Amino acid sequence: MRLWQALPLLFAGCLGVLAHVGNPNVVFEGKAGGYPILVVIRQPDVVPGLAEIAIRVESGAPDSITVLPLHWNTDRSGAPRPDVAKRVDGQTNIYSAALWLMVKGAYGVEVTTVGPDGGSVVVPVNSIALAEKQMQKPLGILMAILGSLLVVGAVSIISSAARESTMASGESVTPARRRRGRMGAIGSFALFTLAIYSGRNWWNGLAEEHRNSVVFHSLTNTMTLSTNGGAPKLVFKITDPRRSRGSYALVADHGKLIHLFLVGPGISNSIAPSLAHIHPVRAKDPWTFESTLPALPAGQYKIFTDLTHESGLTQTLTNTIDFSLPVDPGIDGWHPSDGEDSARLPSGDSGPTHLGDGYTMRLSVSSGSPRVPVTLDASVIDASGKPAQLQPYLRMLGHAVVVRSDGNVFSHLHPSGTFSLAAARRFAVKTGGESAARTTDAVCGDLAALSPAETAALGKEGKVSFPFVFPEPGRYWVWVQVRVGDSIRTGAMTVDVQDAVASR
Amino acid sequence: VSNSAGLPAWVSPLIIFAAFCVTCGIIWDISWHISIGRDTFWTPAHMMVYLGGTVGGSLAGWLLLDATFFRRTAQRDSSISIGPLRGPLGAWICVWGASAMLISAPFDDWWHSAYGLDVKIISPPHMILAIGMYGIATGALFLTTAERNRQLTGPTVARVNFQAVLANGIQLALVSVVLAEFTTPNLQHTSAFAIATALILPAILIAAVCNHPVKWAATRVAAIYTVVAGGMTWVLPLFSAEPKLAPIYNHIDHMVPLAFPLLLIVPAIGFDLTLGRMRDRTGLQWNLLRGLVGGTVFVLLFVTAHWYFSEFLISTAADNWFFAGHGRYLSYGDHRGPGQGQFWGTERSLTANGALTAWGVAIISSWLGASAGTYLARLRR
Numbered sequence: 085m086r087l088w089q090a091l092p093l094l095f096a097g098c099l100g101v102l103a104h105v106g107n108p109n110v111v112f113e114g115k116a117g118g119y120p121i122l123v124v125i126r127q128p129d130v131v132p133g134l135a136e137i138a139i140r141v142e143s144g145a146p147d148s149i150t151v152l153p154l155h156w157n158t159d160r161s162g163a164p165r166p167d168v169a170k171r172v173d174g175q176t177n178i179y180s181a182a183l184w185l186m187v188k189g190a191y192g193v194e195v196t197t198v199g200p201d202g203g204s205v206v207v208p209v210n211s212i213a214l215a216e217k218q219m220q221k222p223l224g225i226l227m228a229i230l231g232s233l234l235v236v237g238a239v240s241i242i243s244s245a246a247r248e249s250t251m252a253s254g255e256s257v258t259p260a261r262r263r264r265g266r267m268g269a270i271g272s273f274a275l276f277t278l279a280i281y282s283g284r285n286w287w288n289g290l291a292e293e294h295r296n297s298v299v300f301h302s303l304t305n306t307m308t309l310s311t312n313g314g315a316p317k318l319v320f321k322i323t324d325p326r327r328s329r330g331s332y333a334l335v336a337d338h339g340k341l342i343h344l345f346l347v348g349p350g351i352s353n354s355i356a357p358s359l360a361h362i363h364p365v366r367a368k369d370p371w372t373f374e375s376t377l378p379a380l381p382a383g384q385y386k387i388f389t390d391l392t393h394e395s396g397l398t399q400t401l402t403n404t405i406d407f408s409l410p411v412d413p414g415i416d417g418w419h420p421s422d423g424e425d426s427a428r429l430p431s432g433d434s435g436p437t438h439l440g441d442g443y444t445m446r447l448s449v450s451s452g453s454p455r456v457p458v459t460l461d462a463s464v465i466d467a468s469g470k471p472a473q474l475q476p477y478l479r480m481l482g483h484a485v486v487v488r489s490d491g492n493v494f495s496h497l498h499p500s501g502t503f504s505l506a507a508a509r510r511f512a513v514k515t516g517g518e519s520a521a522r523t524t525d526a527v528c529g530d531l532a533a534l535s536p537a538e539t540a541a542l543g544k545e546g547k548v549s550f551p552f553v554f555p556e557p558g559r560y561w562v563w564v565q566v567r568v569g570d571s572i573r574t575g576a577m578t579v580d581v582q583d584a585v586a587s588r
Numbered sequence: 589v590s591n592s593a594g595l596p597a598w599v600s601p602l603i604i605f606a607a608f609c610v611t612c613g614i615i616w617d618i619s620w621h622i623s624i625g626r627d628t629f630w631t632p633a634h635m636m637v638y639l640g641g642t643v644g645g646s647l648a649g650w651l652l653l654d655a656t657f658f659r660r661t662a663q664r665d666s667s668i669s670i671g672p673l674r675g676p677l678g679a680w681i682c683v684w685g686a687s688a689m690l691i692s693a694p695f696d697d698w699w700h701s702a703y704g705l706d707v708k709i710i711s712p713p714h715m716i717l718a719i720g721m722y723g724i725a726t727g728a729l730f731l732t733t734a735e736r737n738r739q740l741t742g743p744t745v746a747r748v749n750f751q752a753v754l755a756n757g758i759q760l761a762l763v764s765v766v767l768a769e770f771t772t773p774n775l776q777h778t779s780a781f782a783i784a785t786a787l788i789l790p791a792i793l794i795a796a797v798c799n800h801p802v803k804w805a806a807t808r809v810a811a812i813y814t815v816v817a818g819g820m821t822w823v824l825p826l827f828s829a830e831p832k833l834a835p836i837y838n839h840i841d842h843m844v845p846l847a848f849p850l851l852l853i854v855p856a857i858g859f860d861l862t863l864g865r866m867r868d869r870t871g872l873q874w875n876l877l878r879g880l881v882g883g884t885v886f887v888l889l890f891v892t893a894h895w896y897f898s899e900f901l902i903s904t905a906a907d908n909w910f911f912a913g914h915g916r917y918l919s920y921g922d923h924r925g926p927g928q929g930q931f932w933g934t935e936r937s938l939t940a941n942g943a944l945t946a947w948g949v950a951i952i953s954s955w956l957g958a959s960a961g962t963y964l965a966r967l968r969r
Contacts, residue, residue: 130704132833155835162835164625184626184705186833186921217702223694230691237687240670241680248668249677249734250966287712294703 106493109553112501117203129214132186141177146199154192156395185211190396192511208507212300243269316377337506343390349383356576360427378418382408396507428574437575442467445575462564464546474543476531477567482548489559500529554581607728609640611762622919623844625833644724645686648679678731685723692717725759757812776898779942786950791957798961810856817849831920858885879955886950
């Protein structure tokens with residue numbers, strides 16, 4: 085993985101809220117045609133902005149690799165000619181490219197391997213503007229100095245022009261002309277002051293317009309908690325005073341409209357907090373969802389809700405909730421609203437995680453460095469030490485959740501990467517119809533696209549891995565969820581990500 | 589050829605060339621953005637702007653050095669002083685303009701990183717760039733005007749008169765680019781069109797009337813504007829282009845130009861007819877009279893002419909290479925549809941209030957132009 089650090093495009097720091105929180109990198113791992121590739125796309129944080137793309141060919145040697153931006157609102161004819169990705173100097177299998185995403189909304193980046201075994205895959209990304217940036221102080225000071233020089237220069241020129249520019253040959257500067265020169269200086273200085281003041285107001289107006297109509301504001305949401313005969317119930321409501329929610333119709337991502345994660349209590353503790361991964365079901369109206377909850381320990385929880393919209397846009401809504409129910413902690417008596425809801429209580433496990441019924445999960449990460457592609461590996465063994473058979477869970481071999489201990493980074497990922505499968509499918513339908521969509525399902529690891537025998541073969545080693553990029557240093561909680569022995573089981577680990585090489 | 593206090597004969601053509609490059613370069617660049625979309629530092633349009641800025645800035649810088657160090661005595665009567673430095677006023681303005689263009693670059697770069705690659709012409713960094721480019725064009729006008737004023741009685745009078753008028757026309761063409769966001773034919777029934785044009789255009793044309801000691805001065809300046817702006821409108825589509833950014837809503841295979849030039853020739857003829865004979869009258873009262881007459885003529889002739897001309901431009905009758913109308917040339921990002929044949933912003937249509945405001949603005953603009961023009965007529969350095 086060292087070589088990736090040489091890539092110029094993976095250097096920059098953390099950004100604000102994205103779909104997935106605090107992580108601009110979208111990772112895809114899978115096949116484009118016959119070539120297995122790893123794609124990392126750094127989403128822009130302004131609109132229009134530049135999406136930076138890195139592609140690593142894991143095996144084989146395609147003749148070339150092209151990338152193409154597909155906007156959600158146009159078909160393929162709305163895309164320009166594809167760009168040929170450049171091979172990174174000194175590398176044989178790493179390519180880079182950059183694409184402008186011109187308008188806000190969802191884009192699909194179609195990555196095509198060109199060669200005897202070539203093919204395409206579409207990686208969905210968001211084109212949204214994040215919070216307004218402030219000018220860095222050194223640049224601000226430089227601009228202020230240069231701007232002042234311009235003003236001083238202009239005032240000097242006007243003053244001198246007022247004094248001397250109409251003098252005939254041989255005429256010399258009279259006191260009256262000197263006076264005019266001074267008047268010119270004063271008048272022009274006043275004028276420039278006024279101009280700068282108006283310019284400042286204009287800029288402030290533009291910045292406000294940018295904040296209001298360009299910067300992306302995720303849908304607002306409310307959470308209410310009630311106990312009905314002892315079982316806690318969560319009501320999740322998407323509210324949005326800003327825009328018509330009609331343009332934000334939801335589509336199911338790997339089978340669920342809503343993936344809601346509760347992380348807590350006290351997520352800055354040294355041990356992994358509890359995690360509940362639930363799928364609230366639609367209540368009376370299209371924007372209200374309900375779910376029973378396990379009796380989690382009392383305290384404050386961070387809530388992350390992943391949504392995929394019809395356009396392919398994805399967003400993660402955040403919230404916090406206080407959990408203080410007069411119920412004994414426990415998840416045994418929980419009757420989930422959705423059969424694939426799961427939860428895990430805090431645990432001091434270090435090293436292998438005991439998953440119950442004799443199963444054990446071992447978790448590792450290939451590198452503890454930020455801003456480089458890493459692999460989160462999980463392997464499950466049964467009581468006898470043999471690999472456990474992984475069964476499909478939400479149409480995958482496994483799901484992983486990564487949260488930084490300050491709660492400012494959140495990702496929900498799959499063996500094929502960090503993107504929404506529903507969004508990928510949507511772009512596949514656009515480019516190649518339903519058959520392309522089925523190929524995409526298979527490439528993205530949707531087990532529903534495979535036969536039961538193929539699925540069983542994939543899970544028989546008891547191993548699953550997830551490609552990821554830690555956006556910046558910090559302590560991260562990583563949970564991996566699998567279905568073994570007909571139950572959903574969750575393992576956890578702590579990863580300390582540091583700029584210098586270190587991990588545990 | 590130069591007279592006792594004059595500049596070398598090649599200075600004026602070269603500075604006019606610089607202004608021309610900046611003007612055509614920026615029009616080409618806008619066309620590039622609406623046709624191809626993706627650009628780099630090195631696009632030919634950018635190179636043309638840099639060429640103009642570099643030629644203008646360095647020529648003017650050389651003039652300052654020359655007047656300060658090398659030929660201080662010879663240049664005495666054609667230069668003004670700032671501290672120990674001397675040089676023609678036009679050269680000072682050009683150097684200032686080139687500096688502003690340079691300074692706008694890091695600001696613009698930051699602007700893109702903070703607010704996104706701008707799709708608008710009018711943003712703070714672009715305005716600084718525009719003022720810098722305007723400095724080059726205005727410097728060219730001042731240099732050629734001062735040269736003309738020093739050679740009024742010489743054998744070269746026809747040439748220097750032409751050069752000053754030419755520089756003035758190019759300056760007008762450059763200024764009209766800044767107005768492009770308001771002057772799309774489909775917007776020409778709005779109050780904003782009347783007010784924005786009234787703010788700037790009368791000033792330049794009235795200044796031309798007062799400045800140039802030739803008949804039909806404003807008409808000549810407007811004619812040069814029409815040739816430059818129209819030339820770009822007619823020539824650019826001859827070049828092939830392919831959009832390189834998504835989403836593409838409108839497939840094009842050639843460069844998309846800006847709209848047909850404004851009918852500035854109409855108010856220019858009006859200005860020359862009404863104000864052309866007053867050229868020798870100086871003083872505040874005369875300039876105020878020029879403001880009143882000029883502002884009135886502008887609103888009566890220009891706004892009215894465009895009220896009807898825009899109806900033609902958005903109609904299918906104008907859908908040809910010459911008039912470039914009816915959405916014949918749309919950006920790759922525009923949706924083709926009935927909108928091309930309709931007026932936009934009808935809720936902001938020109939009202940009596942809007943027309944009165946435009947009139948007031950045009951009067952002030954004309955008055956300022958008259959003051960500037962009578963000053964330019966006396967410019968010696």
